[in-house]
Amino acid sequence: MAVAGKGGSGKTSISGTMARLLARDGRKVLAIDGDSSPNLALTLGIPQDRMSSMPTLPRDLLDRSGGGAVLTKTLEEICASHSVRGPDDVTLLVMAHPQHAGTG
Amino acid sequence: MRSVIETAPAEDVCILDTEASPEHLSRGTARYADGLLAVVEPYFKSLETGRRMAALAKDLGLERVALVANKIRDERDLAAVEEFASQHGLEIAGVVPFDEQLIGAERAGVAPLDFDERSPAVEAIGKLARDFVGER
Numbered sequence: 001m002a003v004a005g006k007g008g009s010g011k012t013s014i015s016g017t018m019a020r021l022l023a024r025d026g027r028k029v030l031a032i033d034g035d036s037s038p039n040l041a042l043t044l045g046i047p048q049d050r051m052s053s054m055p056t057l058p059r060d061l062l063d064r065s066g067g068g069a070v071l072t073k074t075l076e077e078i079c080a081s082h083s084v085r086g087p088d089d090v091t092l093l094v095m096a097h098p099q100h101a102g103t104g
Numbered sequence: 105m106r107s108v109i110e111t112a113p114a115e116d117v118c119i120l121d122t123e124a125s126p127e128h129l130s131r132g133t134a135r136y137a138d139g140l141l142a143v144v145e146p147y148f149k150s151l152e153t154g155r156r157m158a159a160l161a162k163d164l165g166l167e168r169v170a171l172v173a174n175k176i177r178d179e180r181d182l183a184a185v186e187e188f189a190s191q192h193g194l195e196i197a198g199v200v201p202f203d204e205q206l207i208g209a210e211r212a213g214v215a216p217l218d219f220d221e222r223s224p225a226v227e228a229i230g231k232l233a234r235d236f237v238g239e240r
Contacts, residue, residue, distance in 0.1 A: 001117075001118070001119055001120070001137055001138060001139045001140065001168075001236065001237070002120045002122050002137040002141070002161070003119060003120065003121055003140075003141045003143060003172075004122045004123075004140060004141070004142050004143070004157045004161075005142060005144065005150075005153070005157075005172075005174075006143075006144075006145075006149070006150050006153045006154075009143045009144060009150055009174060010143055010145070010174040010200070010206070011121060011143040012121055013209075013216055013225075013229075014143055014172060014229055014232070015120075015121035016121075016215060016216070017216050017217055017225075017226055017229040017230075017233075018119060018229055018230075018232065018233040019117075019119050020215065020217045021217070021226075021229065021230045021233050021234075022117050022119075022233050022234075025234070027116065027117045027237075028116040028117070029117045029118075030116060030118045030119070031118075031119045032118065032119070032120045032121065033121050034121060034122045034123060035121055035122065035123055036123060040121045042213065042214075043215050043216060045214065045215030045217065045218045087215070087217075
């Protein structure tokens with residue numbers, strides 16, 4: 001599901017809290033921060049210092065040679081190298097860092 | 105991003121916290137989601153933004169599109185969102201009350217759930233999540 005809203009509407013508090021609570025219900029939850037000012041980590045309870053050490057997604061992740069865009073790695077591979085496991089075992093994937101705004 | 109969402113296993117829950125701008129929605133980043141929750145506050149500009157997002161999501165073919173009424177302080181706030189939703193034929197998936205504990209969590213730099221897991225907003229978000237995704 002996608003959660004959208006105006007800045008300051010509380011969408012990130014709602015996304016993060018939903019993710020944690022669904023994980024507590026026993027679901028495997030992948031949370032994706034698609035905002036160009038990523039701060040989903042905070043509402044998931046993942047400390048900032050763990051985020052700053054995480055590499056951004058590589059630009060060669062997508063193979064566009066066939067016309068469309070195809071992932072060059074499986075989601076498991078991407079998550080293994082570029083995601084953070086937070087409280088309640090929620091997996092967080094951050095699409096963009098602020099300096100890469102607009103490329104997500 | 106869309107490739108990542110397409111690849112995500114269907115039996116798991118994937119929550120995409122997406123850009124505030126409707127432009128991002130129209131570019132299709134949320135196209136592969138099953139549903140969209142447009143979080144709105146009870147004032148006109150926020151409701152209007154939510155309405156545009158919901159309309160775009162419906163145009164993109166998302167199956168379930170609904171508003172979430174957030175930071176609701178009283179009956180008048182709720183009535184404002186309900187009136188707007190019914191005028192525009194939109195569903196309200198959940199109502200989250202205004203909650204000082206969320207401000208406290210932000211001040212402390214911790215997750216709302218870690219600050220007070222029994223706060224009214226956290227309880228309401230839990231109900232919203234289970235209603236929208238389904239009980240387990």
